[in-house]
Amino acid sequence: xxxxxxxxxxxxxxxxxxxxxxxxxxxxxxxxxxxxxxxxxxxxxxxxxxxxxxxxxxxxxxxxxxxxxxxxxxxxxxxxxxxxxxxxxxxxxxxxxxxxxxxxxxxxxxxxxxxxxxxxxxxxxxxxxxxxxxxxxxxxxxxxxxxxxxxxxxxxxxxxxxxxxxxxxxxxxxxxxxxxxxxxxxxxxxxxxxxxxxxxxxxx
Amino acid sequence: xxxxxxxxxxxxxxxxxxxxxxxxxxxxxxxxxxxxxxxxxxxxxxxxxxxxxxxxxxxxxxxxxxxxxxxxxxxxxxxxxxxxxxxxxxxxxxxxxxxxxxxxxxxxxxxxxxxxxxxxxxxxxxxxxxxxxxxxxxxxxxxxxxxx
Numbered sequence: 001x002x003x004x005x006x007x008x009x010x011x012x013x014x015x016x017x018x019x020x021x022x023x024x025x026x027x028x029x030x031x032x033x034x035x036x037x038x039x040x041x042x043x044x045x046x047x048x049x050x051x052x053x054x055x056x057x058x059x060x061x062x063x064x065x066x067x068x069x070x071x072x073x074x075x076x077x078x079x080x081x082x083x084x085x086x087x088x089x090x091x092x093x094x095x096x097x098x099x100x101x102x103x104x105x106x107x108x109x110x111x112x113x114x115x116x117x118x119x120x121x122x123x124x125x126x127x128x129x130x131x132x133x134x135x136x137x138x139x140x141x142x143x144x145x146x147x148x149x150x151x152x153x154x155x156x157x158x159x160x161x162x163x164x165x166x167x168x169x170x171x172x173x174x175x176x177x178x179x180x181x182x183x184x185x186x187x188x189x190x191x192x193x194x195x196x197x198x199x200x201x202x203x204x
Numbered sequence: 205x206x207x208x209x210x211x212x213x214x215x216x217x218x219x220x221x222x223x224x225x226x227x228x229x230x231x232x233x234x235x236x237x238x239x240x241x242x243x244x245x246x247x248x249x250x251x252x253x254x255x256x257x258x259x260x261x262x263x264x265x266x267x268x269x270x271x272x273x274x275x276x277x278x279x280x281x282x283x284x285x286x287x288x289x290x291x292x293x294x295x296x297x298x299x300x301x302x303x304x305x306x307x308x309x310x311x312x313x314x315x316x317x318x319x320x321x322x323x324x325x326x327x328x329x330x331x332x333x334x335x336x337x338x339x340x341x342x343x344x345x346x347x348x349x350x351x352x
Binding site: 033034099100108115119123124139142 | 275
């Protein structure tokens with residue numbers, strides 16, 4: 001618990017929560033407008049995540065063949081992070097019809113659908129956060145885990161780069177539709193310090 | 205960029221950069237008519253900016269599936285978020301030859317593209333910019349690595 005206290009204090013955590021709540025409101029609105037369906041407003045969870053927690057999540061995504069995952073890096077004003085979207089494959093059919101994808105849904109199309117959805121969900125959320133903190137975030141090209149890069153390679157090479165960092169978890173669902181996905185925003189340890197400075201500025 | 209005051213003479217070299225940067229830049233309006241066509245696009249397509257100007261992208265490049273591209277660009281116009289195409293899913297958007305026609309191993313240029321929103325003064329997204337990256341080397345290297 002000592003480490004937690006060092007990284008983000010209680011006030012800062014509340015502030016992050018508030019910030020993300022506002023951003024989520026905007027993101028859900030964007031999404032609803034795009035798909036023309038009511039998006040259940042999710043309550044994001046701000047927490048500190050361990051290296052091992054993330055590894056476990058990635059392991060699960062790899063083992064469970066019915067889950068697909070996309071990563072996308074983002075950076076703005078020296079604040080860097082990565083978004084990870086975990087998507088239940090049962091959601092593809094309903095999402096495809098929502099976004100007016102025509103024709104039979106093969107694996108290739110599913111992945112493209114996944115990537116498009118990821119870009120929109122991630123952009124909506126980080127832009128919402130960025131606007132409030134006056135940071136303009138850039139997004140890199142999204143990468144599909146398992147297709148564009150191998151999960152084992154990531155797990156093997158990134159073991160000891162960091163221990164604990166700030167994570168924002170968001171669970172999206174669409175009402176009356178079988179769409180179910182989890183968005184994880186992770187900030188690098190270095191960036192948390194810079195983010196804290198901006199948060200302190202808001203708190204003062 | 206937003207905060208800096210750009211003088212007239214600076215525009216000159218900014219335009220030079222747009223023209224000579226080894227990345228494709230295409231600005232499209234809401235009717236998908238080409239408004240900017242930089243040097244990279246001109247060189248690889250052989251279509252001059254004068255000819256490309258105000259042409260509909262889909263007329264000029266029938267190889268781009270219209271419905272698919274609209275689906276990619278709709279969120280950019282509507283939500284102001286950027287979207288992407290990657291070579292693993294669609295090897296190229298524009299059918300260009302390999303940058304190294306003699307020693308290059310791939311027959312065509314592999315491309316990653318990003319579509320970004322361009323806001324007008326009233327904050328509405330009136331144009332989008334299509335950025336085309338040549339990722340042939342990455343694609344070829346990865347295919348070789350997979351074969352091994």
